[in-house]
Amino acid sequence: MPLDLSLYLVTDATLCREHGLEQTVEAAVKGGVTTVQLRDKHASDEQMIAQAKRLKALLAGTGVPLIINDRLQVALESQADGLHVGQSDAAVQQARRVLGEQAIIGLSINTIAQLQVSPFELLDYVGIGPVFATESKQDHAQPIGFGGLAALVKACPLPSVAIGGLKANHAISVQRAGANGLAVISAICGQPDPYQAARAFQIFQADSAS
Numbered sequence: 001m002p003l004d005l006s007l008y009l010v011t012d013a014t015l016c017r018e019h020g021l022e023q024t025v026e027a028a029v030k031g032g033v034t035t036v037q038l039r040d041k042h043a044s045d046e047q048m049i050a051q052a053k054r055l056k057a058l059l060a061g062t063g064v065p066l067i068i069n070d071r072l073q074v075a076l077e078s079q080a081d082g083l084h085v086g087q088s089d090a091a092v093q094q095a096r097r098v099l100g101e102q103a104i105i106g107l108s109i110n111t112i113a114q115l116q117v118s119p120f121e122l123l124d125y126v127g128i129g130p131v132f133a134t135e136s137k138q139d140h141a142q143p144i145g146f147g148g149l150a151a152l153v154k155a156c157p158l159p160s161v162a163i164g165g166l167k168a169n170h171a172i173s174v175q176r177a178g179a180n181g182l183a184v185i186s187a188i189c190g191q192p193d194p195y196q197a198a199r200a201f202q203i204f205q206a207d208s209a210s
Protein backbone atom coordinates (compact mmCIF):
# COMPACT_ATOMS: atom_id res chain seq x y z
CA MET A 1 0.00 0.00 0.00
CA PRO A 2 1.44 3.45 -0.88
CA LEU A 3 2.58 5.55 2.06
CA ASP A 4 -0.08 8.13 2.95
CA LEU A 5 1.42 10.94 5.03
CA SER A 6 -1.61 13.20 4.81
CA LEU A 7 -2.46 13.05 8.52
CA TYR A 8 0.37 11.59 10.57
CA LEU A 9 -0.23 11.03 14.27
CA VAL A 10 2.80 11.00 16.58
CA THR A 11 1.78 9.66 19.98
CA ASP A 12 2.66 11.02 23.41
CA ALA A 13 2.11 8.75 26.40
CA THR A 14 1.39 11.58 28.84
CA LEU A 15 -1.04 13.45 26.61
CA CYS A 16 -2.82 10.21 25.70
CA ARG A 17 -3.25 9.19 29.32
CA GLU A 18 -6.78 10.51 29.70
CA HIS A 19 -8.34 8.42 26.92
CA GLY A 20 -5.63 5.75 26.80
CA LEU A 21 -3.06 5.32 24.03
CA GLU A 22 -4.88 2.62 22.11
CA GLN A 23 -8.25 4.34 22.41
CA THR A 24 -6.72 7.59 21.18
CA VAL A 25 -5.09 5.91 18.20
CA GLU A 26 -8.24 3.97 17.34
CA ALA A 27 -10.41 7.09 17.44
CA ALA A 28 -7.87 9.17 15.52
CA VAL A 29 -7.63 6.56 12.76
CA LYS A 30 -11.42 6.49 12.49
CA GLY A 31 -11.21 10.27 12.20
CA GLY A 32 -8.79 10.12 9.28
CA VAL A 33 -5.24 9.58 10.57
CA THR A 34 -3.27 7.82 7.83
CA THR A 35 0.06 7.04 9.56
CA VAL A 36 0.86 6.45 13.24
CA GLN A 37 4.21 6.86 14.99
CA LEU A 38 4.73 5.42 18.47
CA ARG A 39 6.92 7.92 20.35
CA ASP A 40 7.70 7.44 24.03
CA LYS A 41 10.85 8.91 25.51
CA HIS A 42 10.38 7.30 28.92
CA ALA A 43 9.26 3.70 28.34
CA SER A 44 11.73 0.82 28.37
CA ASP A 45 12.34 -1.06 25.13
CA GLU A 46 10.28 -3.97 26.50
CA GLN A 47 7.35 -1.70 27.34
CA MET A 48 7.54 -0.09 23.95
CA ILE A 49 7.69 -3.43 22.14
CA ALA A 50 4.56 -4.58 23.99
CA GLN A 51 2.81 -1.29 23.19
CA ALA A 52 3.86 -1.48 19.54
CA LYS A 53 2.48 -5.02 19.24
CA ARG A 54 -0.87 -3.88 20.66
CA LEU A 55 -0.99 -0.97 18.23
CA LYS A 56 -0.04 -3.24 15.31
CA ALA A 57 -2.95 -5.52 16.19
CA LEU A 58 -5.29 -2.54 16.44
CA LEU A 59 -4.17 -1.17 13.08
CA ALA A 60 -4.38 -4.52 11.28
CA GLY A 61 -6.65 -4.25 8.28
CA THR A 62 -6.82 -0.45 8.33
CA GLY A 63 -3.90 0.12 5.94
CA VAL A 64 -2.42 2.54 8.46
CA PRO A 65 1.27 1.81 9.06
CA LEU A 66 2.92 1.86 12.48
CA ILE A 67 6.26 3.67 12.65
CA ILE A 68 8.51 3.54 15.72
CA ASN A 69 10.28 6.66 16.95
CA ASP A 70 14.05 6.42 17.47
CA ARG A 71 14.42 2.79 18.56
CA LEU A 72 15.62 0.43 15.89
CA GLN A 73 15.48 -2.64 18.12
CA VAL A 74 11.86 -1.91 19.05
CA ALA A 75 10.92 -1.54 15.40
CA LEU A 76 12.62 -4.84 14.60
CA GLU A 77 11.24 -6.88 17.48
CA SER A 78 7.69 -5.55 17.28
CA GLN A 79 7.58 -6.06 13.50
CA ALA A 80 6.40 -2.51 13.09
CA ASP A 81 6.17 -1.09 9.58
CA GLY A 82 9.04 1.32 10.00
CA LEU A 83 11.24 3.67 11.95
CA HIS A 84 11.55 7.45 12.24
CA VAL A 85 15.01 8.78 13.11
CA GLY A 86 16.30 12.26 13.82
CA GLN A 87 19.66 13.77 12.99
CA SER A 88 21.24 12.38 16.16
CA ASP A 89 19.50 8.99 16.24
CA ALA A 90 20.41 5.63 14.69
CA ALA A 91 22.00 5.99 11.26
CA VAL A 92 19.64 5.58 8.33
CA GLN A 93 22.11 3.16 6.73
CA GLN A 94 22.03 0.89 9.78
CA ALA A 95 18.25 1.11 10.03
CA ARG A 96 17.80 0.12 6.39
CA ARG A 97 20.27 -2.75 6.74
CA VAL A 98 18.55 -4.12 9.85
CA LEU A 99 14.90 -3.52 8.90
CA GLY A 100 15.14 -4.48 5.24
CA GLU A 101 13.84 -3.08 1.98
CA GLN A 102 10.15 -3.15 2.86
CA ALA A 103 10.46 -1.01 5.99
CA ILE A 104 9.29 2.60 5.94
CA ILE A 105 12.15 4.83 7.09
CA GLY A 106 11.77 8.54 7.78
CA LEU A 107 14.33 11.20 8.73
CA SER A 108 13.87 14.58 10.43
CA ILE A 109 15.07 17.63 8.50
CA ASN A 110 15.40 21.22 9.75
CA THR A 111 17.88 22.80 7.32
CA ILE A 112 18.93 22.73 3.67
CA ALA A 113 22.36 21.54 4.79
CA GLN A 114 20.80 18.47 6.45
CA LEU A 115 18.75 17.82 3.34
CA GLN A 116 21.81 18.01 1.10
CA VAL A 117 23.59 15.19 2.95
CA SER A 118 20.53 12.96 3.37
CA PRO A 119 20.70 9.43 1.91
CA PHE A 120 17.50 9.79 -0.14
CA GLU A 121 17.95 6.39 -1.77
CA LEU A 122 17.54 4.75 1.66
CA LEU A 123 14.60 6.87 2.85
CA ASP A 124 10.86 6.81 2.23
CA TYR A 125 10.01 10.27 3.53
CA VAL A 126 11.28 13.20 5.53
CA GLY A 127 9.68 15.03 8.47
CA ILE A 128 10.31 18.76 8.09
CA GLY A 129 10.16 21.05 11.08
CA PRO A 130 9.50 22.47 13.46
CA VAL A 131 7.25 24.81 11.54
CA PHE A 132 6.41 26.50 14.85
CA ALA A 133 7.78 26.28 18.37
CA THR A 134 6.15 23.45 20.31
CA GLU A 135 5.93 22.25 23.88
CA SER A 136 5.71 18.65 22.71
CA LYS A 137 9.46 18.48 21.99
CA GLN A 138 11.68 20.19 24.55
CA ASP A 139 14.83 20.12 22.40
CA HIS A 140 13.27 21.21 19.14
CA ALA A 141 15.33 23.06 16.56
CA GLN A 142 14.80 26.63 15.34
CA PRO A 143 11.26 27.03 13.90
CA ILE A 144 11.25 27.49 10.12
CA GLY A 145 7.75 28.86 9.46
CA PHE A 146 5.83 28.17 6.27
CA GLY A 147 8.50 29.93 4.17
CA GLY A 148 11.20 27.59 5.46
CA LEU A 149 8.90 24.63 4.98
CA ALA A 150 8.23 25.57 1.35
CA ALA A 151 11.95 25.99 0.63
CA LEU A 152 12.80 22.59 2.10
CA VAL A 153 9.91 20.83 0.37
CA LYS A 154 11.00 22.34 -2.95
CA ALA A 155 14.56 21.07 -2.47
CA CYS A 156 13.44 17.60 -1.38
CA PRO A 157 12.96 14.73 -3.84
CA LEU A 158 11.06 12.62 -1.31
CA PRO A 159 7.53 12.78 0.14
CA SER A 160 7.48 15.11 3.13
CA VAL A 161 5.41 15.71 6.21
CA ALA A 162 5.44 19.02 8.11
CA ILE A 163 5.68 18.92 11.91
CA GLY A 164 5.81 21.25 14.89
CA GLY A 165 3.03 23.33 16.44
CA LEU A 166 0.56 22.47 13.69
CA LYS A 167 -3.18 22.67 14.19
CA ALA A 168 -6.10 21.96 11.86
CA ASN A 169 -6.26 25.59 10.71
CA HIS A 170 -2.69 25.26 9.36
CA ALA A 171 -3.56 22.45 6.96
CA ILE A 172 -4.15 24.75 4.00
CA SER A 173 -0.83 26.57 4.49
CA VAL A 174 1.03 23.26 4.77
CA GLN A 175 -0.62 22.11 1.58
CA ARG A 176 0.33 25.36 -0.18
CA ALA A 177 3.92 24.87 0.98
CA GLY A 178 3.86 21.62 -0.98
CA ALA A 179 4.21 19.07 1.82
CA ASN A 180 2.34 15.77 1.55
CA GLY A 181 0.82 16.11 4.98
CA LEU A 182 0.99 17.20 8.60
CA ALA A 183 2.38 15.32 11.58
CA VAL A 184 0.85 16.27 14.91
CA ILE A 185 0.97 15.34 18.56
CA SER A 186 -1.00 17.80 20.67
CA ALA A 187 -3.61 18.64 18.04
CA ILE A 188 -4.94 15.09 18.56
CA CYS A 189 -3.35 13.51 21.68
CA GLY A 190 -4.99 14.85 24.82
CA GLN A 191 -7.81 16.56 22.96
CA PRO A 192 -11.26 16.01 24.49
CA ASP A 193 -12.37 14.07 21.39
CA PRO A 194 -9.46 12.61 19.34
CA TYR A 195 -11.89 11.44 16.62
CA GLN A 196 -13.23 14.94 16.06
CA ALA A 197 -9.74 16.41 16.42
CA ALA A 198 -8.55 14.22 13.54
CA ARG A 199 -11.66 15.00 11.51
CA ALA A 200 -10.85 18.70 11.74
CA PHE A 201 -7.91 18.18 9.35
CA GLN A 202 -10.26 18.03 6.40
CA ILE A 203 -8.13 19.29 3.53
CA PHE A 204 -5.57 16.53 3.54
CA GLN A 205 -8.20 13.90 4.30
CA ALA A 206 -10.22 14.94 1.25
CA ASP A 207 -7.05 14.66 -0.85
CA SER A 208 -6.18 11.22 0.42
CA ALA A 209 -9.71 9.94 -0.17
CA SER A 210 -9.66 10.97 -3.85
Ligand SMILES: Cc1ncc(COP(=O)(O)OP(=O)(O)O)c(N)n1
Nearest residue numbers: 070084085086087108127128163183
Ligand atom coordinates in the same frame (compact mmCIF):
# COMPACT_ATOMS: atom_id res chain seq x y z
C1 LIG B 1 7.26 12.75 11.33
C2 LIG B 1 8.29 13.18 12.29
N1 LIG B 1 9.10 14.20 11.96
C3 LIG B 1 10.06 14.60 12.83
C4 LIG B 1 10.20 13.96 14.05
C5 LIG B 1 11.28 14.36 15.02
O1 LIG B 1 12.25 13.35 15.15
P1 LIG B 1 13.57 13.66 16.04
O2 LIG B 1 14.23 14.85 15.47
O3 LIG B 1 14.35 12.42 16.13
O4 LIG B 1 12.98 14.03 17.45
P2 LIG B 1 12.22 13.06 18.47
O5 LIG B 1 10.85 12.80 17.94
O6 LIG B 1 13.00 11.79 18.57
O7 LIG B 1 12.20 13.82 19.75
C6 LIG B 1 9.34 12.91 14.34
N2 LIG B 1 9.42 12.24 15.50
N3 LIG B 1 8.39 12.53 13.45
Ligand SMILES: Cc1nc(C(=O)O)sc1CCOP(=O)(O)O
Nearest residue numbers: 129130134136164165184185186
Ligand atom coordinates in the same frame (compact mmCIF):
# COMPACT_ATOMS: atom_id res chain seq x y z
C1 LIG C 1 8.16 15.21 17.62
C2 LIG C 1 8.45 16.53 17.01
N1 LIG C 1 9.46 16.69 16.09
C3 LIG C 1 9.56 17.96 15.69
C4 LIG C 1 10.57 18.42 14.73
O1 LIG C 1 10.62 19.62 14.44
O2 LIG C 1 11.31 17.58 14.25
S1 LIG C 1 8.41 18.97 16.40
C5 LIG C 1 7.76 17.69 17.27
C6 LIG C 1 6.59 17.82 18.21
C7 LIG C 1 5.29 18.01 17.46
O3 LIG C 1 4.27 18.09 18.42
P1 LIG C 1 3.05 19.09 18.29
O4 LIG C 1 2.25 18.64 17.14
O5 LIG C 1 2.31 18.93 19.59
O6 LIG C 1 3.61 20.46 18.14
Ligand SMILES: [Mg+2]
Nearest residue numbers: 070085086089
Ligand atom coordinates in the same frame (compact mmCIF):
# COMPACT_ATOMS: atom_id res chain seq x y z
MG1 LIG D 1 14.52 11.01 17.43
